[in-house]
Each structure stands twice: as C-alpha cells, then as structure tokens.
Amino acid sequence: MAGLFSRLKEACRPDWEAYVGHAFVRGLGDGSLPERCFRHYLVQDYLFLIQFARAYALSAYKSDTLGDMRRAAGAMGAILDREMALHVEYCAGWGLDEAAMAATPEATATLAYTRFVLERGMSGDLLDLNVALAPCVVGYAEIAAALQRDPRMRLDGNPYRAWIEAYSADDYQAVARDKVALLDDLAARRGGEARFTALTRDFSAACRLEAGFWQMGYDLSA
Structure with a gap:
C-alpha cells in the first residue's frame, strides 16, 4: 500500500500540480522570472522561515515520545542555526540586508500559509501539523529535481541556478525523504482511514497556500 504522502498527493493532484508547476517555478527554471519577483519572494521566505521554526517548536511540544521531540528540535535547530544563515548569505548576493528583511511586513500570502500551519498544529x-508542513518541505525538493530534469531549463547564465541546485542537492533531497518517512511513521501510530479525508483537506489547503505564495511574487511581473 502506498505511503501517506503519496496517497495525499494523488488525492490532491490538481492542487499539487498547480503548486509545483506554477508559472513562478517555470520562470525559475528557464531564467525568465523578473528579478524583482524573486527578490520579493526571498524577503518573504526569510519571514516564512521564522514562522516555520515556530512550527517545529510546536511540533516538539505536541510530541509524546523523546524520538519525536528530538526530531522536531533538530528540525527547528537546522532552520535557526543553518538554513537562516544560508538564506541571509544568499539574499546578500541579491542586495538584500537582513535587518531590512526582518523589518518588512509579512505579505498576506505569508501570513495565510504560516498561520494555517500553526493553527493545524x-x-x-x-x-x-506535519501534513500541513509537508507540501513545503517535499514540494521544494520535487520542484528542484524536476527542473534539473527539464530539457527546457537553462543553467548557463540562469540567475536562479544556485536556488535550483540548493534544493536538488543530496542533502535537501534527504530532508524531503525524511519528511515522507515521518508522515508514514506518524500515520501508522496516529492514523487510520477515518482520518484520511480530513488530512486530505489539510494537504490540499497547504498546496493551494503554497501556490499562493508563488503567486505573491509572480504578481509583480505584471
């Protein structure tokens, strides 16, 4: 029997495809996305990461085993101690200052998805909580891997090449696989078919909110 993530993705296929195949994503792949769209996305993604660290802190609180607590704490620490630093360093290459990013108001799309995740937790x-987090964690891995395989993608001279390579790299792909395995483990311990319909609704909503996050940046291309 397929794992929970695969079943959720199949049950929500139109919403999933609208997210991973968004015009923003295609613009990253062929380098055609206007840079102002990407800069806006980067600033909001900085704010997004702060809220996701809070979500993993909540995940530790919601855990009832030491293993789950350690896994959640590890994910929170990775965001705060490594991913945020890498993001700030990457943003600096785009002329974005951390203090200015921290002072930027959260966009409606940022508020919508991050608060949805926290509310589900x-x-x-x-x-x-982990079903609400999964489209982001696993979706970025699938997006980057698909772009690497896409013959229409342009690597040479593509200003977004480093972003694509970061999420298609082995270390991030391993993070995504761990998230899929965690969902299967949690489903075995906390699941049951009676929950699948409600989990599908949450997964679908998260995919639509992720697509809205792309759209937030893409709207600036008009």
Whole structure:
C-alpha cells in the first residue's frame, strides 16, 4: 500500500500540480522570472522561515515520545542555526540586508500559509501539523529535481541556478525523504482511514497556500 504522502498527493493532484508547476517555478527554471519577483519572494521566505521554526517548536511540544521531540528540535535547530544563515548569505548576493528583511511586513500570502500551519498544529496533533508542513518541505525538493530534469531549463547564465541546485542537492533531497518517512511513521501510530479525508483537506489547503505564495511574487511581473 502506498505511503501517506503519496496517497495525499494523488488525492490532491490538481492542487499539487498547480503548486509545483506554477508559472513562478517555470520562470525559475528557464531564467525568465523578473528579478524583482524573486527578490520579493526571498524577503518573504526569510519571514516564512521564522514562522516555520515556530512550527517545529510546536511540533516538539505536541510530541509524546523523546524520538519525536528530538526530531522536531533538530528540525527547528537546522532552520535557526543553518538554513537562516544560508538564506541571509544568499539574499546578500541579491542586495538584500537582513535587518531590512526582518523589518518588512509579512505579505498576506505569508501570513495565510504560516498561520494555517500553526493553527493545524495548535488544534490538531503531530500528524495534522506535519501534513500541513509537508507540501513545503517535499514540494521544494520535487520542484528542484524536476527542473534539473527539464530539457527546457537553462543553467548557463540562469540567475536562479544556485536556488535550483540548493534544493536538488543530496542533502535537501534527504530532508524531503525524511519528511515522507515521518508522515508514514506518524500515520501508522496516529492514523487510520477515518482520518484520511480530513488530512486530505489539510494537504490540499497547504498546496493551494503554497501556490499562493508563488503567486505573491509572480504578481509583480505584471
């Protein structure tokens, strides 16, 4: 039987495809995305990461085993101690200053997705929270890997090459595989078919909110 993530992705196929195949993503692949769109996305992604660190702190609180707590704490630490630093360094290459990014208001799309994730964690359990997180974590890995395979993608001279390579790299692909494995583990311990319909709704909503996050940046291309 297919794992939970595969089943959720198949049940939400139109929303998933709208997210991973968004015009913003295609613009990253062929280098045609206007740079102002990408800069806006980078600033909001900085703010997004802060809220995702909070989500993993909530995940530790919602855990009822030491293993789950350590896994959540490790993910939070990776965001705060490594991913944020890498993001700030990358943004500096685009002329973006951390203090200015921190002072930028969260866009509506940023608020919508991050608060949705936190709400699912607050009102639900560890499985609900991780289902809401999964489209972001796994989706970026699938997007980058698909772009690497796409013959229409332009690497030479593509200003977004480093972004694509970061998420298609082995270390991030391993993070995505771990998230898929975690969902399967949580589903075995906390799942049951009675929960699948509700989990599908949450996964679908997260995909639509992720597509909205892309659209937030893409709107600046008009």
